[in-house]
Amino acid sequence: MNYNVWVLILGMALVTYIPRMAPMVLIDAERLPNHLVRMLKNIPYAALGALIFPGILTVDQNIWFGIVGGIIAGLIALSGAHLVVVVIGTVLSLTSLLKIGVF
Amino acid sequence: MNRKRMDNSDTRPGFVQGLSDGLSIAIGYMPIALTFGLLAKNTGISLAHTVGMSLFVFAGASQFMALGLIGIGTGVVEIVFSTFIVNIRHLLMSMSLNEKTLPESRLKRGIYAFGITDEVFAVASTRETDVDSRYLYGVALMAYLSWVLNSGIGYIAGSALPVSIQGGMGIALYAMFIGLLVPTVKKSVKALLLAVLAGVLNFLFSKLFPAGWAIVAATVGAVVVVELIDVVKKPAAAETPGGMSAEDSSVGGVSSAQQNENYGAGKDRDDGKGRSDKESCGSEMEGGSEL
Numbered sequence: 001m002n003y004n005v006w007v008l009i010l011g012m013a014l015v016t017y018i019p020r021m022a023p024m025v026l027i028d029a030e031r032l033p034n035h036l037v038r039m040l041k042n043i044p045y046a047a048l049g050a051l052i053f054p055g056i057l058t059v060d061q062n063i064w065f066g067i068v069g070g071i072i073a074g075l076i077a078l079s080g081a082h083l084v085v086v087v088i089g090t091v092l093s094l095t096s097l098l099k100i101g102v103f
Numbered sequence: 104m105n106r107k108r109m110d111n112s113d114t115r116p117g118f119v120q121g122l123s124d125g126l127s128i129a130i131g132y133m134p135i136a137l138t139f140g141l142l143a144k145n146t147g148i149s150l151a152h153t154v155g156m157s158l159f160v161f162a163g164a165s166q167f168m169a170l171g172l173i174g175i176g177t178g179v180v181e182i183v184f185s186t187f188i189v190n191i192r193h194l195l196m197s198m199s200l201n202e203k204t205l206p207e208s209r210l211k212r213g214i215y216a217f218g219i220t221d222e223v224f225a226v227a228s229t230r231e232t233d234v235d236s237r238y239l240y241g242v243a244l245m246a247y248l249s250w251v252l253n254s255g256i257g258y259i260a261g262s263a264l265p266v267s268i269q270g271g272m273g274i275a276l277y278a279m280f281i282g283l284l285v286p287t288v289k290k291s292v293k294a295l296l297l298a299v300l301a302g303v304l305n306f307l308f309s310k311l312f313p314a315g316w317a318i319v320a321a322t323v324g325a326v327v328v329v330e331l332i333d334v335v336k337k338p339a340a341a342e343t344p345g346g347m348s349a350e351d352s353s354v355g356g357v358s359s360a361q362q363n364e365n366y367g368a369g370k371d372r373d374d375g376k377g378r379s380d381k382e383s384c385g386s387e388m389e390g391g392s393e394l
């Protein structure tokens with residue numbers, strides 16, 4: 001590295017913070033048209049879908065690791081368990097499957 | 104301002120609830136931050152730079168990417184530009200979350216905006232009620248502490264960590280996203296459609312676009328397609344002037360029963376912000392001029 005890493009960190013911090021901050025500070029949520037508001041409210045579910053897939057397939061070199069993990073998480077969540085239980089339950093289940101040599 | 108907003112303040116989640124909701128994120132960040140710390144050490148940057156990056160940037164994907172680029176000798180400008188591209192999606196997430204938060208001071212919004220990672224966004228925006236700064240401070244602080252501390256621990260002790268941490272725990276954040284999505288998908292076909300469509304589009308787009316754009320294009324694409332389906336299916340609802348039409352056809356308003364049980368918050372929220380509040384003359388004008 002022939003540069004100061006702090007300069008890099010400052011630059012990265014700015015271009016990370018600005019997209020997070022600008023809509024919050026600059027957009028007046030009450031002045032947006034209704035159809036835009038409706039679409040913005042649907043974003044979380046679409047974003048979750050895009051955050052999960054296809055990324056989950058690359059958790060491990062073995063593609064089944066992510067698939068099985070996703071199914072386990074889905075089943076625990078369907079049972080109505082608390083979010084922390086979904087997370088820890090999935091991790092423990094997958095670690096157990098690893099230990100007994102399924103993957 | 105108005106009585107309804109004050110009544111509604113008791114039902115909104117507070118700081119402690121935020122910390123509690125942030126716990127899943129903290130757990131999910133652990134293996135990732137530990138790995139980041141370990142990789143940072145292998146890349147050759149100092150402990151201060153490693154913790155400093157987590158402290159000031161607080162963005163998982165771009166920090167990993169930066170390490171990769173530092174490793175191959177990329178310059179500052181290129182790394183910063185790549186970071187910006189990867190983080191474009193937060194523009195979208197902040198716009199969406201901005202609709203769910205109370206109109207507090209710009210300073211408060213500017214502070215919690217720092218903490219809006221994918222995961223903080225996901226947790227806060229799937230909450231049933233509106234949220235305010237206290238709650239967002241809680242969620243973000245919990246996530247932030249885990250991210251920063253575990254980055255440092257990973258740097259110092261990374262090589263001593265058992266391999267199984269990376270194996271089994273890599274699934275943690277995905278499990279969390281699924282855990283956030285399932286309760287809504289169970290009740291709303293539209294939420295399921297949005298998620299599946301965005302996932303499929305992201306799969307296709309990630310082969311076409313550079314990282315960062317795919318997720319934005321997939322999210323916007325899914326939302327626009329579902330909106331178009333809505334407009335075609337029930338043009339009356341989409342074109343009816345007045346605040347409530349937005350509620351009626353967004354995911355939160357699929358059925359009135361659900362709205363009462365789970366998304367009654369949507370109404371509280373409107374009262375809080377003044378949109379669709381009959382007592383607020385501003386919103387009447389708004390509805391008329393825009394539609």
